[in-house]
Amino acid sequence: MGHTQFLGSLALAVGLSAPPGFAGPAYESVKVEAGKALFDAECHRCHADNSSDPSYGPPLTGIIGRAAGTYDDYDYSETLANAPIVWTPAALRAWMEDNTGFMPGTKMRHVGITDRTVQDFILSYLATLEN
Numbered sequence: 001m002g003h004t005q006f007l008g009s010l011a012l013a014v015g016l017s018a019p020p021g022f023a024g025p026a027y028e029s030v031k032v033e034a035g036k037a038l039f040d041a042e043c044h045r046c047h048a049d050n051s052s053d054p055s056y057g058p059p060l061t062g063i064i065g066r067a068a069g070t071y072d073d074y075d076y077s078e079t080l081a082n083a084p085i086v087w088t089p090a091a092l093r094a095w096m097e098d099n100t101g102f103m104p105g106t107k108m109r110h111v112g113i114t115d116r117t118v119q120d121f122i123l124s125y126l127a128t129l130e131n
C-alpha cells in the first residue's frame with residue numbers, strides 16, 4: 001500500500017468522507033471536512049456551494065481565482081461589481097475578517113472571522129468547489 005493510499009484509508013477509518021479526487025495527506029481532508037462544517041454554519045444560508053442551487057448571495061463555486069463581482073446574472077452592489085480585485089486566498093482572508101471594512105459599500109452583512117485557522121479551514125473547503 002502506498003503512502004498516500006495509506007493516509008486515505010486512515011482518513012476513511014476515522015470516519016471522514018474523502019472529497020472526489022482526494023489524493024493529498026489525511027490532514028488536508030480533515031481541513032476540508034472542518035471547512036465544510038464552518039461554511040455550513042457561517043456562509044451557506046446565503047451562498048450556494050453548487051451552481052445549480054438557489055443562492056441569495058453569489059454562488060461561491062470556483063471563487064478562488066475569480067475576479068470579484070463577476071458571477072453571471074448576479075446583481076452585485078456597485079462596490080463589488082467595480083472592485084478591481086481577484087479572489088486570492090489573501091483577499092478572501094481580508095474579506096472574512098472584515099468584509100465591510102475591506103470593501104465599504106458591499107451589501108454582504110458584516111462577518112468577522114479573525115481566527116486564522118478557521119479561515120484556513122474555510123479556504124480549504126472553498127478550494128474544492130468547482131464551477
Ligand code: HEC
Pocket residue numbers: 039042043044045046047056057058060063067068069070071075076077079080081087092095096105106107108109111113122
Ligand atoms: C447574510 C448573508 C451572507 C452571509 C452569511 C455571507 N455572505 Fe458572502 N455575500 C453575501 C452577499 C449579498 C454578497 C454580494 C455582496 C455585494 O454585492 O456587495 C456576498 C458576496 C461574497 C463574496 C464576493 C463574491 C464575488 O462573486 O465577488 C464572497 C467571496 C463572499 N461573499 C464570501 C462569504 C463567505 C466565505 C461567507 C462565510 C464566512 C459569507 N460570504 C457569508 C451574503 C452573505
